[in-house]
């Protein structure tokens with residue numbers, strides 16, 4: 168059995184996620200046979216969580232039993248392969264150092280601004296400590312329906328689709344999310360949702376800080392980009408820097424900073440009043456080697472909910488942020 172024969176046999180194995188052989192989907196990135204005859208492989212699967220075990224058994228059977236190699240070592244990864252003609256869904260995770268800086272409000276308003284630009288958008292509310300996207304969107308929470316192949320159908324508010332930890336919480340009972348439970352839920356969020364056809368962007372509202380969830384996002388959607396939300400006070404910004412550095416350490420690309428509650432626009436003289444200080448956003452952007460995407464003023468939408476329209480001051484800021492992000496995300 169030569170190396171080439173081994174390789175060509177392995178390449179015929181099907182990645183069930185794509186329903187195509189590894190050869191066609193670049194599923195084998197490393198294949199070495201050591202001096203003792205042990206084969207080492209790196210396998211990239213479309214749906215690692217679902218199919219790893221099954222593919223592993225298949226490979227071991229082929230390599231050890233059929234071909235008689237004395238040993239095998241396989242590492243599995245999430246595939247980044249995109250079949251020709253298939254649209255790639257872009258992901259944008261919204262992070263912050265601490266809570267209450269307006270992360271969820273910013274995430275929802277960016278989604279809305281993207282929609283104004285003609286994009287199809289969804290939101291994953293992954294903030295296990297305080298899911299607030301349904302509230303920010305004023306979304307009526309109803310039991311979720313699912314498709315024939317058991318994918319969850321997200322709820323939708325004016326075309327923005329949402330999947331939220333909130334949908335899985337028993338009412339008025341705090342739930343302690345522990346590692347395995349949380350991981351299971353997130354797996355469903357990233358692999359088990361039937362989003363609208365041709366969806367362009369999924370915005371992820373992360374929990375504050377640098378935690379497990381950011382790490383999970385990295386394993387489920389390795390190409391997700393991150394933005395960091397901060398308030399304008401320079402002291403508040405150091406914790407936002409930490410969150411950004413944390414994301415970068417995991418390997419996420421931080422593509423910008425949004426400064427929220429930047430100023431109050433005094434309508435009497437049309438002057439900006441910097442109630443919460445100044446310079447935080449710029450500082451965070453600089454420390455993270457990225458740019459300040461925009462400064463959102465203090466205030467609520469005139470409509471009485473939490474989403475600005477494109478004609479309001481904050482709405483215009485969100486539109487500018489959305490345009491910059493579209494460029495960064497290649498949308």
Ligand SMILES: Nc1ncnc2c1ncn2[C@@H]1O[C@H](COP(=O)(O)OP(=O)(O)OP(=O)(O)O)[C@@H](O)[C@H]1O
Pocket residue numbers: 263265266267268269270271272273294297299375427428429463464465466467473
């Ligand atoms: N630019 C703003 N001007 C005035 N109020 C704002 C602004 N942005 C957010 N808020 C308000 O601040 C509060 C916190 O906002 P939000 O829930 O979006 O923050 P968060 O960072 O997601 O918080 P949490 O850590 O609780 O998830 C909300 O009441 C929200 O309406």
Ligand SMILES: [Mg+2]
Pocket residue numbers: 270271272294297298299372
């Ligand atoms: Mg929030």
